Amino acid sequence: MPNEDIGDDEAFRNLPNAVRLSWGKVKQPKRGPKGELSIPQIVEAAIAIADRDGLGAVSMSRVAQSLGFTTMSLYRYVDSKDDLLVLMMDAACDIPLPPERPDEDWRQEMRDYVNATIQFIRDHPWFVDIPITSVPLTPNHLRIVDWGLRTMRNLPLNGYEKMSFVLLLSGYARNVGIVLRDMDRALKAGTAPDSFSGRGYTKELKLLVGPDRYPYLHPLVQSGVYTEESAEGNTVGDDFLFGLERILDGIEVYLQGKQAEKPEPASGK
Amino acid sequence: MPNEDIGDDEAFRNLPNAVRLSWGKVKQPKRGPKGELSIPQIVEAAIAIADRDGLGAVSMSRVAQSLGFTTMSLYRYVDSKDDLLVLMMDAACDIPLPPERPDEDWRQEMRDYVNATIQFIRDHPWFVDIPITSVPLTPNHLRIVDWGLRTMRNLPLNGYEKMSFVLLLSGYARNVGIVLRDMDRALKAGTAPDSFSGRGYTKELKLLVGPDRYPYLHPLVQSGVYTEESAEGNTVGDDFLFGLERILDGIEVYLQGKQAEKPEPASGK
DNA sequence: ACGAAAATGTATATTCAATAAACAGTATAT
DNA sequence: ATATACTGTTTATTGAATATACATTTTCGT
Numbered sequence: 001m002p003n004e005d006i007g008d009d010e011a012f013r014n015l016p017n018a019v020r021l022s023w024g025k026v027k028q029p030k031r032g033p034k035g036e037l038s039i040p041q042i043v044e045a046a047i048a049i050a051d052r053d054g055l056g057a058v059s060m061s062r063v064a065q066s067l068g069f070t071t072m073s074l075y076r077y078v079d080s081k082d083d084l085l086v087l088m089m090d091a092a093c094d095i096p097l098p099p100e101r102p103d104e105d106w107r108q109e110m111r112d113y114v115n116a117t118i119q120f121i122r123d124h125p126w127f128v129d130i131p132i133t134s135v136p137l138t139p140n141h142l143r144i145v146d147w148g149l150r151t152m153r154n155l156p157l158n159g160y161e162k163m164s165f166v167l168l169l170s171g172y173a174r175n176v177g178i179v180l181r182d183m184d185r186a187l188k189a190g191t192a193p194d195s196f197s198g199r200g201y202t203k204e205l206k207l208l209v210g211p212d213r214y215p216y217l218h219p220l221v222q223s224g225v226y227t228e229e230s231a232e233g234n235t236v237g238d239d240f241l242f243g244l245e246r247i248l249d250g251i252e253v254y255l256q257g258k259q260a261e262k263p264e265p266a267s268g269k
Numbered sequence: 270m271p272n273e274d275i276g277d278d279e280a281f282r283n284l285p286n287a288v289r290l291s292w293g294k295v296k297q298p299k300r301g302p303k304g305e306l307s308i309p310q311i312v313e314a315a316i317a318i319a320d321r322d323g324l325g326a327v328s329m330s331r332v333a334q335s336l337g338f339t340t341m342s343l344y345r346y347v348d349s350k351d352d353l354l355v356l357m358m359d360a361a362c363d364i365p366l367p368p369e370r371p372d373e374d375w376r377q378e379m380r381d382y383v384n385a386t387i388q389f390i391r392d393h394p395w396f397v398d399i400p401i402t403s404v405p406l407t408p409n410h411l412r413i414v415d416w417g418l419r420t421m422r423n424l425p426l427n428g429y430e431k432m433s434f435v436l437l438l439s440g441y442a443r444n445v446g447i448v449l450r451d452m453d454r455a456l457k458a459g460t461a462p463d464s465f466s467g468r469g470y471t472k473e474l475k476l477l478v479g480p481d482r483y484p485y486l487h488p489l490v491q492s493g494v495y496t497e498e499s500a501e502g503n504t505v506g507d508d509f510l511f512g513l514e515r516i517l518d519g520i521e522v523y524l525q526g527k528q529a530e531k532p533e534p535a536s537g538k
Numbered sequence: 539a540c541g542a543a544a545a546t547g548t549a550t551a552t553t554c555a556a557t558a559a560a561c562a563g564t565a566t567a568t
Numbered sequence: 569a570t571a572t573a574c575t576g577t578t579t580a581t582t583g584a585a586t587a588t589a590c591a592t593t594t595t596c597g598t
Contacts, residue, residue: 015473023477032545033593059584072586073547081585131398132447135496137470142478142486149485159494160508168512171444175436178401201406204284208292209411216418217411225428226404239429243437250519301574302564328555341557342576350556 015137017079018086022138037069039077043091046084047124055126060084085130086138092124093140097147107248109151114173114244117144121177128178145170156258165251172247176240202227284406286348287355291407306338308346312360315353316393324395329353354399355407361393362409366416376517378420383442383513386413390446397447414439425527434520441516445509471496 012025020026021039029035046063060081061071078084098112121127136142148166157165202224211218220226281294289295290308315332329350330340347353367381390396405411417435426434471493480487489495 011476012473015470019470029545031543031593031595033547033595035546037547060586061584070548071584072549075586076546129400132451134451134470137474139477139482142483146483146486149489153485159489159492161511163489163494164508164511165515167444167448167508168441168515171441172437175440175443179436182401182403201284201288204281205406207280208408213408214411214415216422217415220418220428220432223428225432239433239436242430242433246434246437246519246523247516248519249522250515250517253518253522254515298574300564300566300572302566302576304575306576329557330555339577340555341578344557345575 018083019137022090042077043087046088050126055129090138090140093144106151113148113151114169117173118177122180125181287352288406291359311346312356315357319395324398359407359409362413375420382417382420383438386442387446391449394450
């Protein structure tokens with residue numbers, strides 16, 4: 001729940017409407033009939049539809065229908081569909097964060113963070129379909145950013161470095177999440193189970209990707225690596241873990257470099 | 270230009286329509302009047318609109334108008350708007366690749382690759398707004414994948430490792446591209462130039478992000494790092510270079526690990 | 539208590555986008 | 569020449585977002 005949900009504080013006039021809504025910084029109506037609906041209800045209904053049928057299925061009329069109201073009733077609560085999307089994102093971000101463990105390894109904490117983010121995207125496949133319009137501004141989303149920063153609480157990094165690493169990790173999670181999301185989707189769709197296994201166009205690519213025009217891709221297509229047909233125990237999950245360890249290695253190298261620079265923490269600037 | 274643009278080869282029946290189009294694997298009409306339009310024309314017009322006014326501005330009618338034809342005429346060339354989007358993506362990917370330099374440092378080649386990808390996204394900000402539905406399948410897009418693989422041509426990596434690294438690099442570029450794209454956009458929009466500089470909601474966030482609920486984010490918001498107000502010569506570009514070097518370090522560590530494992534390249538499997 | 543004000547949900551209507559279907563004209567193979 | 573396979577156009581349908589006007593309900597100032 002947002003801060004004190006009383007104030008229509010002047011100070012927040014300039015925030016985007018939906019952001020103000022998400023912080024509860026909107027004056028509560030005093031007169032008039034009590035609303036039969038509520039923003040949480042609407043958002044929940046919208047998320048349910050999106051989880052099941054994708055973001056494309058979320059139309060104002062469908063959300064309203066699922067609640068037993070008319071389309072226009074939603075506009076008493078939300079200024080526009082875009083507002084609803086912003087609220088959906090923030091509501092989805094309301095996940096329990098793991099408790100802070102004082103002596104945990106930072107690598108493991110980062111792994112947990114990335115893993116959770118990926119799982120989050122698989123749970124809400126529509127999340128990454130909503131275009132990003134700014135840095136996170138809504139309360140639950142910022143909690144997740146805070147969690148990302150928490151993984152570095154004991155590392156000798158300045159603010160910019162920390163932000164860069166959060167960006168690096170969450171960006172990586174986002175990419176992996178998209179890939180896995182697409183795979184889940186393809187599995188559900190069951191694309192042509194007959195002669196063309198999985199979602200693979202391996203056969204066609206083998207004809208199209210010639211060694212002359214694609215000297216480096218060609219062998220990977222031929223061996224089935226590109227379309228992941230021949231995966232000898234190699235799964236996308238492995239790929240993802242692999243990439244993540246590279247990033248963590250990179251961070252570790254950087255930390256070592258910093259240590260080497262100034263071994264004594266109390267040295268002057 | 271696609272391969273021999275003659276064949277309506279049976280073998281490609283199962284590819285998505287737009288993919289088949291992009292490879293030119295579609296039978297040329299023999300009877301009837303010559304088309305006054307052409308796919309390249311249509312795609313070019315659509316890209317021009319998207320570059321200028323964003324993907325949202327690309328409607329079939331607007332594209333047709335800009336060419337001086339009716340909306341429906343486009344459907345003689347393209348099956349659906351989605352097809353058009355796929356063709357737009359592939360056409361945008363038709364960029365000149367740098368010549369292969371036999372003795373170039375792999376780190377530098379990867380930097381070039383990532384840089385070019387980022388610049389590409391800034392040039393075509395709409396590119397990342399189109400949802401990914403599968404691995405790249407169209408000719409120009411695959412050329413870029415091939416380029417990514419080329420950066421590793423001299424490294425002792427197997428196919429899976431190479432694909433993982435391409436994914437890592439292109440994913441990173443994609444993320445950075447999105448951030449820069451959004452900044453460019455905000456600059457163009459000139460969000461409220463008066464009291465609230467840039468696209469920043471710093472003032473509001475300083476009020477909202479309390480130290481109790483956001484222990485790790487709070488200091489960054491207060492110092493202006495989060496909203497990048499106080500950037501002391503620190504630009505987003507720096508952030509991006511920084512993250513990339515971490516990834517390259519991570520790759521390098523991995524290569525060293527492999528070397529240590531088997532110092533002699535000719536050792537048995 | 540009471541009437542104005544404010545707020546609710548609804549009905550109606552507008553705009554715009556995607557695209558299906560039918561049509562009139564045109565070039566080519568037979 | 570003529571049937572055929574095309575072309576671009578016209579017309580119409582569908583669905584979504586949302587502006588506007590309405591009837592109804594609640595509560596505050598008196």
